[in-house]
Amino acid sequence: MNIVKRLTVEYYQKVFPEAATALEDWYDQFKRSNFKTPQELKAVYDNSSIVGNRRVVFNIHGNKYRLVVKVRYEFSIPYIIWFGTHKQYDEIDVETVSFDNKLIDK
Numbered sequence: 001m002n003i004v005k006r007l008t009v010e011y012y013q014k015v016f017p018e019a020a021t022a023l024e025d026w027y028d029q030f031k032r033s034n035f036k037t038p039q040e041l042k043a044v045y046d047n048s049s050i051v052g053n054r055r056v057v058f059n060i061h062g063n064k065y066r067l068v069v070k071v072r073y074e075f076s077i078p079y080i081i082w083f084g085t086h087k088q089y090d091e092i093d094v095e096t097v098s099f100d101n102k103l104i105d106k
Contacts, residue, residue, distance in 0.1 A: 005080065008099075012083040022061035023083070034076055041071065052095040055081065068094055 009027050013020035035041040038050045049057040058067040066089035068082040081099045082092065 008080045012080075016065065016083070016085075019061040019065045019083075022065070023067070026058060026060060026067065030078065035071065036073055036076075038071075038073070055094060057089075057094060068092075068097060 006027075009023060013023055016023075033041075033044065035044075038056070041056060042048060042050060045056075045058060047059050047063075051057060054070050054072065056069050056071055058069065059065075060067050060083075063086060065083065065085055067080065068089075070079045070081050072078070079099070082094075082097045084092075
């Protein structure tokens with residue numbers, strides 16, 4: 001899968017250095033994948049959560065962090081929407097949270 005904006009991963013690695021290696025591991029594995037359906041994704045990432053609005057939540061770094069990705073299966077394109085601590089995740093609506101382009105464009 002072609003993960004849109006590698007810069008997004010790099011940004012979150014800088015903001016959350018403790019999770020940098022785990023996020024890089026996720027990135028490396030995910031970009032080599034080619035999921036056509038949520039079921040295929042779930043078969044590989046069994047601890048992920050398929051939620052509404054084409055989104056998937058991944059547990060990163062021993063479930064200390066959450067990664068929200070929107071997946072367009074028909075085009076094999078995932079978009080990283082949000083990354084943060086488990087506590088921060090509890091404060092968002094995973095189906096409506098938006099990616100803030102201003103974070104990366106700085």
